[in-house]
Amino acid sequence: MTDQRPTGQRLLIAASGTGGHLFPAIATAEQLPDFEIEWLGVSDRLETQLVPSHYPLHTIAVTGLQKRFGLETLRILWRLMGAVFQVRKLLQQGQFRGVLTTGGYIAAPAILAARxxxxxxxxxxxxAIPGKVTRFLAWFCSRVAVGFPVTARALPTQRTVWVGTPVRSQFRQPTPLSSLEIPPEVPLIVGVGGSQGAIALNRLIRQCAPAWLAAGAWVVHLTGDSDPDAHSLIHPHYVALPFYDNMAGLLxxxxxxxxxxxxxTLTExxxxxxxxxxxxxxxxxEDHQTHNAASFAAVGAGFVYQQADLTPEMLETQVLALLHDPTRREQMAHQAASLAVTDSAEQLAMLVRQSLAGTVRNGVA
Ligand SMILES: CC(=O)N[C@H]1[C@@H](OP(=O)(O)OP(=O)(O)OC[C@H]2O[C@@H](n3ccc(=O)[nH]c3=O)[C@H](O)[C@@H]2O)O[C@H](CO)[C@@H](O)[C@@H]1O
Known part of the structure; x- marks a missing residue:
C-alpha cells in the first residue's frame, strides 16, 4: 500500500450474510484505499448494517441450492439467472474492472456475471472444506485464495494460493476494551457463537457460568439477537450482549x-x-466447522468438543481446569498465535491488484 490516491480502478466486492463472509472482505477493502469500491449484497442481511457507511451497497435476491433436485431447485436456478443478468448490468454500467468475493450464495451470480x-x-x-459455490466455480476465477493450506486440495492447483483469512486492522494492533469496564487483573471468559450467536451454545454457557463466576472470572457472552433467554442470567460480572463491535479488544x-x-472467529x-x-x-x-477446528486442536491451541457429546458438567470442569492453569493457557495462546497469518489482508489485496492489472501468472485474467 504505497500511493493512496484513488486510481479510478473500480472494484465490486461481493460478500454477504455473515460476519465470516463480510469481515474478511472489509479487512481486504481496508488495504485497497486507492480503489473505488462498491459492494454487492442481499437486502436483509448483515451487510446492510456494516457496509453502507463505508461503501455504496447494491442488493440482489439470491438463495442457496437445495440438496435434492426438484421444482424448487429449478426456481432457484431461474432466480440465479436473473441475478446474473442484474450483476452483469451493474458491472457494465459501473465500469467495474473486476470482482472480489468471499464465497457463499452471492458469489455465484457475481462470478458468472464477471466472467x-x-x-x-x-x-x-x-x-477448511470449500463451500459448494467455491468448488463449482473456482475453476472460472482468476485467483482462488484460501484460509487453510488444506483447503487447496479440492481446488484448481495452479490458481489457488494460501493467504490465510484477513482480519480487520484493529486485530493487528493493541486495541483497548474501553466500553466494557472489566478489572485488569481478573480472568475473562468470552463466549461467542459466530456473528449470529448460537442458542444451544448460549444455553450451555449460561449453565456453566455461575461456577466460572464463583471462581473469580468475568464472562462476556455474545448471544446474537435471536435468543429469547439472552438476559436470563443476572450477575454483576456477567455481561450478555447481542453483538459487540470491538471484537479485537475483547479477544x-x-x-x-x-x-x-x-x-x-478462529482466525481472530x-x-x-x-x-x-x-x-x-x-x-x-459438510461439517466444515469441525474441519476448521481441527487445525486449532492439531497444534494444541484449543480443545474441540462435539455439541452432542458435551455436557454442561464437562464444559464447566474443562474451563475451570484452564482457569486454574495459567501456564497451560499460555502454551495454548502461543500455539494459537503460531497459526496466525498477520498479513493475509495485504496478500489478498495484492492478488486483487495483480488480477485487475492482468499480471496474474497461471490465471485467466
Ligand atoms: C453458522 C455458520 O454457518 N457460520 C459460518 C459463517 O460465519 P459466522 O459469521 O457464523 O462465524 P465466523 O466465526 O466465521 O465469523 C464471525 C465474525 O463475526 C464477528 N463478530 C461476532 C460476534 C460479535 O458480537 N461481534 C463480531 O464482530 C467475529 O469477530 C467474526 O469476525 O461463515 C464462515 C465463513 O464462511 C463459516 O466458517 C461459518 O461456519
Missing part, C-alpha cells in the same frame, strides 16, 4: 474463549493468541 464479461474475479474461501483481553468454530483467535474451547456448529455445511 461472462471477461472481467477478473478473485475468490477467497476461508473454510486480546480474553483469557479463554468458548466458541463455535467459524473460520472468521489465532491473531490475538487466545486459547479456546471450540464447539463446532453441528449443522454447518
Amino acid at each position: 461472462s464479461l471477461g472481467l477478473p474475479v478473485v475468490l477467497h474461501e476461508s473454510n 486480546q483481553r480474553a483469557s479463554l474463549a468458548v466458541s463455535r468454530a467459524g473460520a472468521g 483467535l489465532a491473531v490475538t493468541g487466545t486459547p479456546a474451547i471450540l464447539i463446532p456448529y453441528p449443522y454447518a455445511a
